[in-house]
Amino acid sequence: MDLGIKEKKVVVTASSKGIGFAIAKRFLEEGSIVVISSHDEKNLQKAYEKLKEYGNVKKEIADLSNPNSVKNLIRKSVDIMGGLDVLVYVTGSPKPGDLLSLKDEDWSYAFNLLLMSAVVAVREAGNVMGRGGRIILSTSMTLRQPIDNLDLSNVVRLSLAGLVKSASREFASKGILVNGVMPGWIFTDRVKQLVKDRSLRENKSEEEVLQDITKDIPLGRIGQPEELANVVLFLASSLSTYITGSLIPVDGGVIKAIF
């Protein structure tokens, strides 16, 4: 099926690994031109080597904790590709911790990493995109259901719901659709890190922690990054023309809230 994204110019942030990598790969498989990005030169090069067999991939270093770096990323990507049709914003992971353990500097860092980088990326992209442009933010299930000991995500990332809504209204008249996805548990290095962290805190084996997580997921398993990537692809595709300002859970049913 033609998704209408062949030769579209796409930026995927935080894409050297995990969710961002899987999204970049799916766009390349569909014939898009993709700029991948991360803040670690070696990881980015490794991802680039893996992805180049799938299509026309470019790379650009950017640190999402630094708003200027994000601005440069979007501007350079536009120069490299000659325009921008799709921005997929993914970000690095906030440090685990609760109110009593996190320090003021952790909150400031998370503010830049999780929120300011998204504001700058969305603003810069919305400024250069033409009609048919798509902005998709990969957020988290924590927008609907907090996860214990992930307070930076529970609190700071919540603002992305407001960003998606505000940007969708502001850019609608320009023909740009803005949406988000809310991953539940998706099997990546991040999940391995969280499982390890929880196994130490709760004095359980990593297998027991994984079982605890899985038993709360109605579909009975952790998701694969490609399952999230396919939803992002749909939102970027010509099949999606009347959805904007929405946040779609991709969570195997784990979010209990109705709205």
Ligand SMILES: NC(=O)c1ccc[n+]([C@@H]2O[C@H](COP(=O)([O-])OP(=O)(O)OC[C@H]3O[C@@H](n4cnc5c(N)ncnc54)[C@H](OP(=O)(O)O)[C@@H]3O)[C@@H](O)[C@H]2O)c1
């Ligand atoms: N996996 C899940 O179940 C899940 C669920 C909900 C939300 N999330 C969120 O989704 C995002 C991606 O998670 P993931 O599971 O794909 O994690 P991951 O496999 O650990 O990948 C994280 C990616 O973020 C990049 N990154 C980290 N810090 C960065 C920075 N300062 N600037 C630019 N890039 C940076 C990393 O690249 P470099 O190290 O090469 O820079 C890497 O490409 C995270 O925010 C995570 O909290 C994940």
